[in-house]
Amino acid sequence: MKQKHEFKSIVAETLLIPLYMRAKESRRDNPILYDKAAERLADSLEYD
Secondary structure (H helix, E strand, C coil): CCECCCCCCHHHHHCHHHHHHHHHHHCCCCCCCCCHHHHHHHHHECCC
């Protein structure tokens, strides 16, 4: 289930970038970084 969240700080919102990139890297065929938690978090957020 995706959850909608409003960020109170631009700094907190900016931290979505490394989270998304960790999840994306983790999903590659031969990842350097494997992070299931980042995958779950990125999938659970409703964000453009």
